[in-house]
Amino acid sequence: MPLFTLITGGDIDVRIGVRKETGMAQRPTIHDVAREAGVAVKTVSRVINGERGVSDAMRARVRAAIRTLDYRPNAAARVLRRKVSRSIGYVCVDIAEPVQARLARAIATVASDHDSALTVSLTGSDQDRERAVIESLLARQVDGLVLWPTGAGSRFLQRLADSLPVVCVDRPIEGVETDTVLCDNRRGADLAVRHLAGRGHTRIAFVGDPPELFTQRERLAGYRDGLAAVGMAADPKIIFQRVQEAGPLRRQLDHWRASPAPPTALLAASSLSATAVVRALRTADPLEVVGFDDFPLADLVHGGLTVIGQDVDGMGRAAAETLFQRLAGDGGGRLRIRVAPELINRD
Amino acid sequence: MPLFTLITGGDIDVRIGVRKETGMAQRPTIHDVAREAGVAVKTVSRVINGERGVSDAMRARVRAAIRTLDYRPNAAARVLRRKVSRSIGYVCVDIAEPVQARLARAIATVASDHDSALTVSLTGSDQDRERAVIESLLARQVDGLVLWPTGAGSRFLQRLADSLPVVCVDRPIEGVETDTVLCDNRRGADLAVRHLAGRGHTRIAFVGDPPELFTQRERLAGYRDGLAAVGMAADPKIIFQRVQEAGPLRRQLDHWRASPAPPTALLAASSLSATAVVRALRTADPLEVVGFDDFPLADLVHGGLTVIGQDVDGMGRAAAETLFQRLAGDGGGRLRIRVAPELINRD
DNA sequence: ATGAAAGCGCTAACAT
DNA sequence: ATGTTAGCGCTTTCAT
Numbered sequence: 072m073p074l075f076t077l078i079t080g081g082d083i084d085v086r087i088g089v090r091k092e093t094g095m096a097q098r099p100t101i102h103d104v105a106r107e108a109g110v111a112v113k114t115v116s117r118v119i120n121g122e123r124g125v126s127d128a129m130r131a132r133v134r135a136a137i138r139t140l141d142y143r144p145n146a147a148a149r150v151l152r153r154k155v156s157r158s159i160g161y162v163c164v165d166i167a168e169p170v171q172a173r174l175a176r177a178i179a180t181v182a183s184d185h186d187s188a189l190t191v192s193l194t195g196s197d198q199d200r201e202r203a204v205i206e207s208l209l210a211r212q213v214d215g216l217v218l219w220p221t222g223a224g225s226r227f228l229q230r231l232a233d234s235l236p237v238v239c240v241d242r243p244i245e246g247v248e249t250d251t252v253l254c255d256n257r258r259g260a261d262l263a264v265r266h267l268a269g270r271g272h273t274r275i276a277f278v279g280d281p282p283e284l285f286t287q288r289e290r291l292a293g294y295r296d297g298l299a300a301v302g303m304a305a306d307p308k309i310i311f312q313r314v315q316e317a318g319p320l321r322r323q324l325d326h327w328r329a330s331p332a333p334p335t336a337l338l339a340a341s342s343l344s345a346t347a348v349v350r351a352l353r354t355a356d357p358l359e360v361v362g363f364d365d366f367p368l369a370d371l372v373h374g375g376l377t378v379i380g381q382d383v384d385g386m387g388r389a390a391a392e393t394l395f396q397r398l399a400g401d402g403g404g405r406l407r408i409r410v411a412p413e414l415i416n417r418d
Numbered sequence: 419m420p421l422f423t424l425i426t427g428g429d430i431d432v433r434i435g436v437r438k439e440t441g442m443a444q445r446p447t448i449h450d451v452a453r454e455a456g457v458a459v460k461t462v463s464r465v466i467n468g469e470r471g472v473s474d475a476m477r478a479r480v481r482a483a484i485r486t487l488d489y490r491p492n493a494a495a496r497v498l499r500r501k502v503s504r505s506i507g508y509v510c511v512d513i514a515e516p517v518q519a520r521l522a523r524a525i526a527t528v529a530s531d532h533d534s535a536l537t538v539s540l541t542g543s544d545q546d547r548e549r550a551v552i553e554s555l556l557a558r559q560v561d562g563l564v565l566w567p568t569g570a571g572s573r574f575l576q577r578l579a580d581s582l583p584v585v586c587v588d589r590p591i592e593g594v595e596t597d598t599v600l601c602d603n604r605r606g607a608d609l610a611v612r613h614l615a616g617r618g619h620t621r622i623a624f625v626g627d628p629p630e631l632f633t634q635r636e637r638l639a640g641y642r643d644g645l646a647a648v649g650m651a652a653d654p655k656i657i658f659q660r661v662q663e664a665g666p667l668r669r670q671l672d673h674w675r676a677s678p679a680p681p682t683a684l685l686a687a688s689s690l691s692a693t694a695v696v697r698a699l700r701t702a703d704p705l706e707v708v709g710f711d712d713f714p715l716a717d718l719v720h721g722g723l724t725v726i727g728q729d730v731d732g733m734g735r736a737a738a739e740t741l742f743q744r745l746a747g748d749g750g751g752r753l754r755i756r757v758a759p760e761l762i763n764r765d
Numbered sequence: 766a767t768g769a770a771a772g773c774g775c776t777a778a779c780a781t
Numbered sequence: 782a783t784g785t786t787a788g789c790g791c792t793t794t795c796a797t
Contacts, residue, residue, distance in 0.1 A: 100790055111768040116792060124766055146558040147503065148790035150494035151773050158537070158558070165523060172519035176512060179540050183551070188558060190505070190537050193526050204530075211493040211505070211535060346714060367693060372718050447774055458784045463776060471782060495774035498789045 099140040108136035119144055150212055158188040159394060160208040163219035164196050169342075170364060170383055171219060174240060177387020178217055185395050187214070196221050205231060215394045220244045222285060236397035238390045242285035243407075250397070252390040252408045256289035257296060259379040259412035263338045263361040264297025266377065266414055272336035272359065276309035276327065278320070278348055279340035287312065290340040290363065309334045314344045321351045328356075339363060349373050365415055375417035386410045446487040455483035466491055497559055505535040506741060507555040510566035511543050516689075517711060517730055518566060521587060524734020525564055532742050534561070543568050552578060562741045567591045569632060583744035585737045589632035590754075597744070597753045599737040603636035604643060606726040606759035610685045610708040611644025613724065613761055619683035619706065623656035623674065625667070625695055626687035634659065637687040637710065656681045661691045668698045671705075686710060696720050712762055722764035733757045 101119075105112045110129060117125045118133040125133075136142070150156045161178050163171045175191065182189045190213060192204035198221050205227075208216065215236035220228075224246035231237060232249045239251040267275050277294045279287050291312075295305050308330075311323045327333050336359040339345035345362030349372055352358060360373060365380035389408050448466075452459045457476060464472050465480040472480075483489070497503045508525050510518045522538065529536045537560060539551035545568050552574075555563065562583035567575070571593035578584060579596045586598040614622050624641045627634050638659075642652050655677075658670050674680050683706040686692035692709030696719055699705060707720060712727035736755050 101792095102790080112791080113768055113793095114766090117767090120792085126766065129766080143553065143557045145498070145790050147494045147497035148773090149792075151492070151498055151775085151790080152792045154773080156494065166513075166526065167516075167520040167523040169514075169516070169519070172516070172522075173514040175519075175522075175538065176514040176540065179513065179538055183539070188537050188539070188554065190535050191522065191526055192530070192535070193523065206490065207535065210490045349715065349718060366715070367713065368696065368715065368719055371696060371720070372715055448776095449774080459774090460776080460784060461782090464783090467776085473782065476783080492774050495789090496776075498774080498791085499776045501789080 098145075099142045101142075101144070103140055104133065104136045104142050107140060108132045154212075155214050155398075156188075156212040157186055158190060158211070158213050159391075160190045160192060160205075160213040160216045162192045162194060162201065162204055162208070162216060164194055164221070166191060166193060169366065170241075170381065173383040174217075174219075174387040174390075177384045178391045181388055181391035181395065187395075194219075194221055198223055198225070202227055209235070214398050217390050217394060218244075218249075222283075236394055238394045238397075240386060240390045248405050250393050250406045250408075252386050252393065252410065254286070254381045254386065255409040255411050256286050257293035258409075259363065259381075259414075260290040260293025260338060260340060261297040261300065262293075262412070262414045263363075263377075263379050264294055265301060266416070267336040267338070267359060267361060268297070268301040268303065270336075270359065272334075273303065274306075274309065274332055274334045274336070275303070276311070276334035276337040277340060278311050278314055278323075278337055278344045280314055280343060281312055287340060290338075294338055294340070314339075314341070314347050320347050324348075324351055324358075335359065337361070342366065345376065345378070349376065361414075369415075370417050377417045378415050379412045380415045381412050382410050445492075446489045448489075448491070450487055451480065451483045451489050454487055455479045501559075502561050502745075503535075503559040504533055505537055505558070505560050506738075507537045507539060507552075507560040507563045509539045509541060509548065509551055509555070509563060511541055511568070513538060513540060516713065517588075517728065520730040521564075521566075521734040521737075524731045525738045528735055528738035528742065534742075541566075541568055545570055545572070549574055556582070561745050564737050564741060565591075565596075569630075583741055585741045585744075587733060587737045595752050597740050597755075599733050599740065599755045599757065601633070601728045601733065602756040602758050603633050604640035605756075606710065606728075606761075607637040607640025607685060607687060608644040608647065609640075609759070609761045610710075610726050611641055612648060613763070614683040614685070614706060614708060615644070615648040615650065617683075617706065620650065621653075621656065621679055621681045621683070622650070623658070623681035623684040624687060625658045625661055625670075625684055625691045627661055627690060628659055634687060637685075641685055641687070661686075661688070661694050667694050671695075671698055675703075682706065684708070689713065692723065692725070696723065708761075716762075717764050724764045725762050726759045727762045728759050729757050 101112050101115050104115045110133060114125060114129055115133050118130050159182055161175055166172055166175055179189045190208060192208060194201040194204060201221050217238050217240060219241050220239055222242055222245060224244050228244050229247050232247050237249045239249050243251045264275055277291060279290060282288050282291065298305050309327060314320050335357065337348060339348045339360055339362045342364035348360055352373065360376060362376050362378040365378045369376045369378055389410060393406060448459050448462050451462045457480060461472060461476055462480050465477050506529055508522055513519055513522055526536045537555060539555060541548040541551060548568050564585050564587060566588050567586055569589055569592060571591050575591050575594050579594050584596045586596050590598045611622055624638060626637060629635050629638065645652050656674060661667050682704065684695060686695045686707055686709045689711035695707055699720065707723060709723050709725040712725045716723045716725055736757060740753060
């Protein structure tokens, strides 16, 4: 594909100066270093791996040779011998999505602390793709996986979880036991409802994504918990779970407004829902909204949007640290970690 | 570090059931497949690499054996032999930052189309770290790099660019020639000013980050271009480039309001600036703002924020495709690609 | 404390 | 069309 088809209204300047030939200088190997230093390869190996049993004089000579030649051990050769790659995979749906991106940062940071590389693959919520990218990561000898699963279980994923440390985030794999790090969605929705009730609301609606999503089922359960705790009955008429389609949401809100007992408050149980609701609201609407997931400028939208914020950094760190604990040999029972969300009040 | 220190107010359920021993079953090798199929290893190699010169019968037998044993070629061994890893690196400052995250998605998608893995490393704008993570990627034999540089050049980066295909994004490395994919920042700021002038404004301020940043210098230049084009003089008194600190910005806005000729419009030349400005504005402020970088709900903030939106997907694709073109042997002159931004009007 | 040799799993080069 | 062998760069094993 010619490059310029990629450019929308932009320019390409072809600059003078031609690339220097690449790969001309063969990269030095451990043998070159050994020769340069006048020692055996094993000695060099000992030095680069920080093994003990090397005299200071030897070590110094080897270090000097390494510097002279600008030597860097070939990771592929090491992986081949050692059977571990010091690399992990992060498989998620869409890394451009803010929560998944922040999770990536947290995981990358922990991985780096453990001298491991992080390889990122995207599934786009497609199960076949999920399998394909995981297969590819396996071929590349990743030591373990942080997985934001599409959700559905399979024999493949079962075998995967039996043969490699896998930590799921955001939701578990249906029917497959793995270490899992989840937001305490139920508590989050519960908090939101109690907050709204505390502000005097007696009719609180729920707007969310389809209940096929694990997190949505949990948040709906938490919504019911909250209502029960403040002595209110859940009314199916003010629960709307098809926020995907914008038209219906608008109609639903109109319908509620016109109803005999309109809701005066609303829990939007996902960032998508919150966005859609805020957008569908009329300026004069008296509806008080609590959203799920914090976002920049939430303090300015709709006069300040109170939200349930996930501790994304905490989740990412927990997931990655759990993974490295497994890699360090922890063979204990599977963990299910719940990270508490927080109500961020913005009246 | 014990896990529970990571959990802020959350729970850990230790579930029953102990991990199955991992790695018990040695993964099958090409030899196992050859034995199973009753052929030579080279034949298996030919099949898995799709080389021609294998009879259909052989191919079928090998395929069957592969399936039976659940064989997956060991990437480390392949890399060691072939000298190419079919993996690229994406080195950026902070992948949680929206533009860098969207870029990651675009790059990951292109990489996947080229059967390559994407390894992500973060620099946090620290030059030493930048070098360290790049060294680590080199050891891992990445075939090339997409780099969001900290900006400063060095002998190390010069040598890097001479020995490995590197495509810079967002900004170039000072003093080092590489392929580079940039937003047309200048044109973006120019567009913004013309837009504001078209709406009748005759005094347009500039708020941005420090001019040490490449993009900020370009955007300031574009701001001047725009003013010149509509026949207005740039007035240093209404250019403010220290938006980092919130206090000063607020004071600056107050100062402008109180001045004899207050600006009636403002270009906020970064997403940080736009956020800070919107937050610092008073509700009654008549100031019309154009921001840089689009964001979700920009249509609802400050009555709808007009922005200059970067074509992040286009930039990511351009960068990655350029890299793979180099990997395919294109040794032509260095490219500097400008991707046009777009004014998103939200009166 | 240091070194020689074998071999990790694959593919390139060279048979047949 | 198929097979044999060497060797990629390292670490492991076993000397010395």
